[in-house]
Amino acid sequence: MAFQIGHIKIQGTVGNTTYYIREGKALARPKSSLTKAKVKKHPAFARSRAASARFAIAAALSGRLYRQLPKKLRRHGMIGKLTGEAINFIHAGISEEQAFDNLYKKYCGK
Numbered sequence: 001m002a003f004q005i006g007h008i009k010i011q012g013t014v015g016n017t018t019y020y021i022r023e024g025k026a027l028a029r030p031k032s033s034l035t036k037a038k039v040k041k042h043p044a045f046a047r048s049r050a051a052s053a054r055f056a057i058a059a060a061l062s063g064r065l066y067r068q069l070p071k072k073l074r075r076h077g078m079i080g081k082l083t084g085e086a087i088n089f090i091h092a093g094i095s096e097e098q099a100f101d102n103l104y105k106k107y108c109g110k
Contacts, residue, residue, distance in 0.1 A: 002028045058086035061096055065103050073107065082107070 004010070004026035010019045016031045039045045062082035066074065082103060089099035 004028055054087055054090050055083070057096060058083050058090055058099075061086045061100050062103070065100060065107065068104070069107060 004019060009021065009026035011021060012019060013031055017028055018031050019026070019028050021027070039048070062079055062085075065082055066079055069078075085103060085106075086099055089102060090096070094102070
């Protein structure tokens with residue numbers, strides 16, 4: 001990471017250098033060789049794709065549960081907690097519906 005100097009600060013990629021602004025500071029770095037196509041198809045990213053798929057399922061499941069909770073039980077940070085627990089269930093091989101039922105029993109007490 002290098003700082004941009006001078007009065008004009010640019011954003012974008014020129015040649016093999018990417019210019020950007022982060023937290024009000026103008027920075028530059030080498031262009032990444034990583035592409036969307038590589039992440040989607042290359043075997044090296046298979047575990048990342050699997051984790052992303054588990055997260056997508058868990059996020060949808062926890063959102064569905066959160067909307068069913070009574071308003072008095074909803075609190076800040078609960079979606080993240082529900083999603084984390086759902087990921088653990090899915091990672092352990094428990095079906096989506098069984099994971100939902102387990103979470104529902106834990107948080108709704110039924």
